[in-house]
Each structure stands twice: as structure tokens, then as C-alpha cells.
Amino acid sequence: MSSYCTATYRIYDEKGDFQRKAQSIAVGMTVGTWTELPGTKQDEMRKHLGHVERVEVHEPESGNQVERYADVSISYPDINFSRDIPALLITTFGKISMDGKIKLIDLTFSKDFLSAFPGPKFGISGIRELLGVKERPLLMSIFKSVIGYDLDGLKEQFMAQALGGVDLIKDDEILFENPLTPIEQRVRVCLEAAEEAEQITGKKLLYAVNITGRTSQLRDQALKAIDTGASALLFNVLPYGFDVLHELSSDPDITVPIAAHPSLAGAFYPSPHYGISASLLLGKLMRIAGADLVLFPSPYGSVVMPRAENLAIQRELLSSELALRTSFPVPSAGIHPGLVPRILEDFGTDVVVNAGGGIHGHPGGAINGGLAFVQAIDAALNGVPLEQAAEHMPQLKAALDIWGGSR
Amino acid sequence: MSSYCTATYRIYDEKGDFQRKAQSIAVGMTVGTWTELPGTKQDEMRKHLGHVERVEVHEPESGNQVERYADVSISYPDINFSRDIPALLITTFGKISMDGKIKLIDLTFSKDFLSAFPGPKFGISGIRELLGVKERPLLMSIFKSVIGYDLDGLKEQFMAQALGGVDLIKDDEILFENPLTPIEQRVRVCLEAAEEAEQITGKKLLYAVNITGRTSQLRDQALKAIDTGASALLFNVLPYGFDVLHELSSDPDITVPIAAHPSLAGAFYPSPHYGISASLLLGKLMRIAGADLVLFPSPYGSVVMPRAENLAIQRELLSSELALRTSFPVPSAGIHPGLVPRILEDFGTDVVVNAGGGIHGHPGGAINGGLAFVQAIDAALNGVPLEQAAEHMPQLKAALDIWGGSR
Numbered sequence: 001m002s003s004y005c006t007a008t009y010r011i012y013d014e015k016g017d018f019q020r021k022a023q024s025i026a027v028g029m030t031v032g033t034w035t036e037l038p039g040t041k042q043d044e045m046r047k048h049l050g051h052v053e054r055v056e057v058h059e060p061e062s063g064n065q066v067e068r069y070a071d072v073s074i075s076y077p078d079i080n081f082s083r084d085i086p087a088l089l090i091t092t093f094g095k096i097s098m099d100g101k102i103k104l105i106d107l108t109f110s111k112d113f114l115s116a117f118p119g120p121k122f123g124i125s126g127i128r129e130l131l132g133v134k135e136r137p138l139l140m141s142i143f144k145s146v147i148g149y150d151l152d153g154l155k156e157q158f159m160a161q162a163l164g165g166v167d168l169i170k171d172d173e174i175l176f177e178n179p180l181t182p183i184e185q186r187v188r189v190c191l192e193a194a195e196e197a198e199q200i201t202g203k204k205l206l207y208a209v210n211i212t213g214r215t216s217q218l219r220d221q222a223l224k225a226i227d228t229g230a231s232a233l234l235f236n237v238l239p240y241g242f243d244v245l246h247e248l249s250s251d252p253d254i255t256v257p258i259a260a261h262p263s264l265a266g267a268f269y270p271s272p273h274y275g276i277s278a279s280l281l282l283g284k285l286m287r288i289a290g291a292d293l294v295l296f297p298s299p300y301g302s303v304v305m306p307r308a309e310n311l312a313i314q315r316e317l318l319s320s321e322l323a324l325r326t327s328f329p330v331p332s333a334g335i336h337p338g339l340v341p342r343i344l345e346d347f348g349t350d351v352v353v354n355a356g357g358g359i360h361g362h363p364g365g366a367i368n369g370g371l372a373f374v375q376a377i378d379a380a381l382n383g384v385p386l387e388q389a390a391e392h393m394p395q396l397k398a399a400l401d402i403w404g405g406s407r
Numbered sequence: 408m409s410s411y412c413t414a415t416y417r418i419y420d421e422k423g424d425f426q427r428k429a430q431s432i433a434v435g436m437t438v439g440t441w442t443e444l445p446g447t448k449q450d451e452m453r454k455h456l457g458h459v460e461r462v463e464v465h466e467p468e469s470g471n472q473v474e475r476y477a478d479v480s481i482s483y484p485d486i487n488f489s490r491d492i493p494a495l496l497i498t499t500f501g502k503i504s505m506d507g508k509i510k511l512i513d514l515t516f517s518k519d520f521l522s523a524f525p526g527p528k529f530g531i532s533g534i535r536e537l538l539g540v541k542e543r544p545l546l547m548s549i550f551k552s553v554i555g556y557d558l559d560g561l562k563e564q565f566m567a568q569a570l571g572g573v574d575l576i577k578d579d580e581i582l583f584e585n586p587l588t589p590i591e592q593r594v595r596v597c598l599e600a601a602e603e604a605e606q607i608t609g610k611k612l613l614y615a616v617n618i619t620g621r622t623s624q625l626r627d628q629a630l631k632a633i634d635t636g637a638s639a640l641l642f643n644v645l646p647y648g649f650d651v652l653h654e655l656s657s658d659p660d661i662t663v664p665i666a667a668h669p670s671l672a673g674a675f676y677p678s679p680h681y682g683i684s685a686s687l688l689l690g691k692l693m694r695i696a697g698a699d700l701v702l703f704p705s706p707y708g709s710v711v712m713p714r715a716e717n718l719a720i721q722r723e724l725l726s727s728e729l730a731l732r733t734s735f736p737v738p739s740a741g742i743h744p745g746l747v748p749r750i751l752e753d754f755g756t757d758v759v760v761n762a763g764g765g766i767h768g769h770p771g772g773a774i775n776g777g778l779a780f781v782q783a784i785d786a787a788l789n790g791v792p793l794e795q796a797a798e799h800m801p802q803l804k805a806a807l808d809i810w811g812g813s814r
Contacts, residue, residue: 216654219623267675
């Protein structure tokens with residue numbers, strides 16, 4: 001029995017014959033030629049041939065400015081490629097990505113292909129277990145820019161975030177290996193701060209350390225961080241390729257959750273005509289590559305992704321169609337406490353509320369910024385309107401006063 | 408003395424204040440906040456601060472449908488990031504790639520940053536030396552799809568291409584490690600064929616073997632191929648990231664030229680609004696990462712890139728502004744012998760004429776397909792119109808008869 005992985009493309013063409021185009025992709029990206037082959041050769045090659053599964057043409061209605069396009073699904077025999085994301089992307093989109101207006105909008109994987117992908121090592125349930133938090137949304141805080149900070153400055157900022165009661169703190173993704181805060185020392189001082197804070201708050205937290213540098217050294221850097229006590233990793237996946245995440249996440253020595261940063265994702269997803277859809281790029285592919293948490297631009301803030309795309313990413317991270325652990329969705333950018341009810345409405349409780357400016361910019365400082373979020377999450381979970389909750393919670397009140405409520 | 412790398416963006420905005428936007432990027436992607444910092448802190452942070460170098464606003468003329476945009480250049484202090492392409496891309500385009508209509512159109516590198524980049528190990532001069540070909544354009548032949556072929560079938564196709572007199576033969580980029588033609592056996596039989604052919608043609612050739620699989624295994628796979636005698640490598644750079652190419656090309660044990668395939672490039676460059684320009688992606692970045700040859704979609708064939716973008720790529724591959732060896736431009740797709748004069752007109756002689764269908768589809772088979780190209784290159788170099796040369800050259804005549812001349 002042959003098995004196949006299927007790619008779905010959105011192809012724009014004013015007049016073209018989409019059926020023919022689909023056929024030419026199915027043949028061209030697999031056996032090269034078909035109708036010209038003699039019958040005996042066809043028998044031999046049949047198991048390598050791609051198949052057109054669906055061609056759904058969308059004709060623009062008259063007077064309507066929408067372009068003519070088709071959603072085209074083609075299945076590719078697993079026998080043609082190896083069990084890694086580069087091979088699948090090269091097979092399904094490598095050459096044809098350059099062939100006119102075409103966007104890769106989905107991939108479905110065969111059981112056989114997926115057998116090489118253990119997926120997230122922790123996932124939502126594993127992270128909840130590490131933190132001892134059963135049902136509520138988690139709260140993550142992002143270091144604000146710490147370029148040029150020394151270890152004392154870093155520790156001070158970490159401490160303020162930790163005392164605010166957040167569940168996770170992540171490095172700034174533009175903090176690279178540097179002489180002021182090299183990774184081992186950074187982990188050491190931040191963990192000290194985490195322990196001190198836990199004495200006070202009684203709350204555990206995870207610190208996601210940014211793994212950077214040369215590709216072949218990433219594993220060593222991760223192990224160094226973990227040996228020093230790092231409780232999570234942050235990784236800019238796209239500049240390195242999904243396979244590096246896949247290798248890190250499936251490595252038995254990498255014993256902490258990995259948060260995937262969407263750095264560079266805007267080079268892929270926003271065009272309607274080119275690239276790779278957000279739900280595939282930041283949803284399905286991140287999950288099979290093993291991201292335990294996936295950051296993506298929220299629909300609420302300044303760096304905006306449409307809400308529908310956010311929810312499509314969420315769907316892929318949580319879908320039971322993949323027999324893998326689920327990944328935590330982390331809609332990011334522009335998040336302030338007033339948005340919490342809307343985030344929970346959109347994402348439910350399996351979400352990480354992730355804030356930078358919304359914590360550090362609190363008039364009472366980062367500690368109060370964190371507390372305001374904790375209060376907002378509590379209120380939203382209990383169905384209490386934020387304005388009402390804020391009457392007894394000065395931190396939340398101060399946040400609502402400067403950033404407003406959710407609508 | 409501080410040194411900087413500079414990024415240039417094209418930013419589209421109907422009404423926005425581009426100067427302000429530029430300032431917010433320069434601060435936001437470096438120190439985070441500036442005007443709010445106390446003076447002593449500013450003194451400390453100044454060396455980490457990004458600078459707006461240029462904001463060139465293009466207002467649409469009235470009645471003109473062209474969108475309003477600005478070309479914005481921002482310099483980033485080297486002290487902020489490590490000496491690798493992922494760090495540079497994350498710093499300059501990581502987060503802001505997701506912030507509206509913005510395309511990264513150029514990067515310039517400081518001397519200090521570039522010091523980590525030895526560039527192409529062979530480059531144009533090194534490849535010419537390996538082949539003993541001083542001035543003329545080189546001729547490359549692409550295997551047509553050999554998925555499902557066994558070693559005999561592969562060798563037969565290799566032999567036909569070699570006997571046609573090509574200088575380079577490259578694997579199909581969708582040929583992965585597979586049980587029928589595993590890399591060591593593939594190299595072995597193709598080298599046998601190359602030697603047999605050389606006895607007949609008297610011409611050396613390079614065989615670029617496709618390096619595929621898991622990221623951490625690519626180096627081993629390359630070494631295996633080289634130990635077996637592979638004379639060049641083919642690598643799908645973008646699905647793995649530029650840093651992997653950088654690591655392979657600067658590895659002293661990788662002793663053969665590397666041809667960079669543009670697989671997946673169409674996910675980055677074609678949109679005017681998003682992504683990374685072709686000249687940066689397939690020109691400058693491929694060269695600093697160490698590609699000896701760079702394939703890209705030609706402006707002549709079915710997979711079309713505008714001629715101006717082709718020439719911009721060429722400029723970056725050859726420019727003396729970078730103190731690195733130059734990389735061979737390889738405009739690909741849709742190339743037939745009739746196009747040779749136009750290719751030479753556009754690219755000069757430092758170009759690789761690269762053909763697939765234009766060789767295999769020759770009515771006299773691949774051997775005659777190769778010969779027709781050799782004849783076309785000879786004629787074009789000597790200023791003889793192809794139609795005239797074809798009078799005495801049946802292979803060229805047959806090619807012109809089916810594919811036509813160059814205009």
C-alpha cells in the first residue's frame with residue numbers, strides 16, 4: 001500500500017486552466033513526465049507519481065474585484081522523499097514556489113511520514129504539570145530590551161517580573177550570546193532570582209533562555225543552559241529551519257520545553273499570493289517539529305494578524321487530528337490586562353497570555369504589571385467584569401485606566 | 408569605534424509618518440526605549456542604539472495607481488548580535504517582518520561582521536581552474552527526474568549528458584536519499600560514467616550531488632559523497648537556513664564547490680510588499696554564505712523572474728564591493744540553445760548556461776542536446792548568428808527548429 005502526503009495550494013490565475021496546471025505540478029514535481037512514458041515504464045513509475053486530489057476553482061463574480069483563484073490539492077508519494085520537513089517542503093513547494101502566484105496553504109501528513117515526528121515533548125499538559133497549574137491560562141512575561149544590560153540589571157528585571165506572579169519569563173529574542181550576559185551566567189542569576197521570588201510568591205516559573213549562534217552549536221548551547229538549570233528554551237525557528245527545531249525537540253538530552261519564536265515569519269505568511277499560510281507555518285509545522293509553545297502576532301495589538309488566522313493557528317496547535325501532544329498558543333504583541341477577557345473568549349483557557357509593554361509599562365512598575373494580569377485572569381475566569389474586579393484591585397485599576405478595557 | 412550593519416526596507420503606508428516609523432524600528436529593534444531613558448543611561452546605551460540613515464519617501468503622483476512607500480535604511484550596531492546570518496536576520500527583520508507591509512530589500516555588512524564569512528571557497532575562478540576553462544560560459548545539465556530510477560538508469564542518463572560535452576551535471580533537487588540510488592553508489596556510478604565520457608570527449612566535468620536529510624547529518628553526508636569522489640555538491644539552502652551553507656562552505660573538509668539551489672525562494676522574494684528581495688536572498692546572502700554557484704529562475708523561461716531582478720542578483724554575486732570570491736550566476740529554467748546569445752548579452756561570459764528540458768528534450772536525445780548548446784555557445788562567443796552557425800551544425804539546427812532562436 002502506498003502512502004502519501006498532501007499539499008494544498010492557492011493558485012491565482014486570470015485565465016489559466018487550473019486542472020492542467022495541477023496535473024503539471026503532480027507530474028513535474030514527481031516523475032517528470034508521464035503521458036510520454038511507454039506503458040511498461042508507467043507501471044514501474046506509477047508508485048512515484050503525484051496525484052491531483054482536488055481542484056476547486058473560485059471564479060470572481062461579475063463586478064467583484066476578487067481575483068480568480070483555485071485551491072488545488074496534490075498528493076505526493078512518501079516513497080519519493082525522506083522523513084524530514086526540508087524534504088517535504090522541497091518536494092511540495094521547492095521549485096513551484098517560484099512559479100507565479102502560488103501560496104502553500106496546507107499540508108497533510110501520512111502516518112508513515114509522521115512516524116519520524118515525536119512532536120512536542122511536553123506540550124500543554126506537560127507544561128501545566130511542570131508548573132502545577134491545572135486549568136487557568138498561563139501568564140508569560142517578555143524581558144524588555146536587555147541589550148547592553150549587565151547581570152545585575154538583568155537580574156533586577158527578572159526579579160520584578162517574577163514577583164508579579166508570572167508563570168513564564170522569556171528572553172528577548174534579539175539577545176544573543178554576548179560578553180555582558182553570557183548564557184550560563186544569565187541562567188544562573190535568573191534562576192537565583194526565580195528561587196528568591198518563589199519564596200515570596202509561592203509560585204513556580206519557567207525561564208525560557210534564548211538559544212542562538214551557529215547551527216551546529218545550538219545543541220551544545222541548549223545543553224549548557226539546561227545543565228546550568230534553564231527550565232525552558234526560546235528558539236527563533238525560521239532563520240534556522242524547522243528541521244533544527246525537530247532535532248532539538250526530539251533529542252532525549254533536551255529535557256525542557258521549547259518556545260518557538262515567530263521571528264522572520266512575516267517574510268512568509270502575510271501575502272495572499274505567495275509564501276506559506278500562517279496556520280501551516282506557525283501552527284502545523286511548528287507542532288510537528290516539536291514546539292511546546294508557539295508565539296505568533298496577536299490580532300489585538302500593533303503587530304496585527306487577522307483574528308481568523310490566529311484561530312486557524314490555534315486549531316492546528318490543538319487539533320486531535322494529529323496524534324501528537326498539543327502546543328500552547330501564545331498570541332503576542334500589544335497585550336494589556338484589559339484584553340484578557342477577549343483572549344479567553346477567543347482562545348479558551350489553553351492559552352498563554354503574553355505581555356511585554358503591558359507588564360513593564362504599568363505605572364506601578366513590572367511587579368504591579370504582572371499582578372494586574374493575574375487579577376484580570378482571575379476575574380475573567382470567574383466571569384467578573386474587569387471594571388468591577390478593579391474596584392478592589394488597584395493594580396488592575398491602574399492598568400485599565402491607562403490602556404482601557406477590552407472593547 | 409563602533410561598527411554597524413545596515414538594513415534597507417521598503418515600507419508601504421498610505422498615510423504614515425515614515426520618519427517616525429524608521430525611528431521606532433531603530434530604537435525598538437535595539438535598546439527598546441530611548442527618549443524615556445535618563446541621560447546617564449543614554450550614555451551607557453548609546454553604543455547599542457540603532458540609527459536611521461535614510462528615509463526616502465515615494466509619494467504616488469496624482470492619478471497614478473502606484474502605492475505610497477519609503478525606502479528606509481537603518482544601521483544596527485555590530486555589538487548587538489553575533490557573527491552569523493540568523494542573528495543578523497533576527498536583529499534586522501525578525502519581529503518587524505510581521506509589522507505591516509515591509510520588505511527587506513538590502514543589507515550591507517560591516518568589515519567586522521564579514522570577517523566571519525570566508526565566502527565561496529572556489530568561486531568563479533576556482534571552478535574555472537577545476538575545469539580548465541578560462542573564459543567561456545560554462546554549460547550545466549540537470550538530471551531530468553530520476554525518482555524511481557535504479558543505478559543503471561541513472562548512469563545511462565548521466566552518460567548521455569556527459570557525452571554532450573557539458574561542464575557540470577547536477578542532481579535533481581528533489582532526489583533524496585533513497586534505496587535505489589543511495590548517495591555513495593550514485594556518486595560511484597556517475598563518476599565511472601564521467602571518466603568513460605572524458606576518454607571520449609576529452610572534457611572534465613563536475614557532478615554536483617544533492618545533499619539531503621537531517622541538518623546534523625548534512626556534513627557527514629557531504630563528506631561521504633566527497634570521499635567517494637563527488638566533485639561538487641548541490642544544496643537546497645533555504646529550507647535549512649543560510650547558516651548551514653555557511654558552515655558547510657567554511658568547513659576545511661568540504662573540498663569541493665557548492666551549488667546553491669533556490670528551492671523555496673518563491674516563498675520570500677516575489678511579493679512587492681513582503682519578504683526579502685531576490686538580489687539579497689539569492690545574491691548577497693548566498694555569496695557571503697559561501698555558494699560557489701547560485702541557481703535562480705531565469706527571465707527567459709516558464710518560471711519567470713523579471714530581467715532586472717536577475718541582473719541585480721548577478722551584480723551581487725560579482726560585485727567587488729564584497730572582498731570575497733565571486734559566485735557563478737546560474738539563470739535556470741526554460742533555457743534552450745536559441746537563448747544563448749541573449750544570456751551572454753545579459754550576463755557576459757561569467758555565467759553558467761543551465762538546461763534541463765533544453766538538453767533532454769532535443770529530438771536527437773541528450774547527447775545531441777548538449778552538443779547543440781556547445782555549438783550555440785561557440786557561435787555566440789564568435790559573434791556568429793545562430794541560424795548561420797546552424798547551417799553546418801545539425802544538432803544546433805534541430806534545436807532551433809523546435810525551440811526557435813532568441814528573439
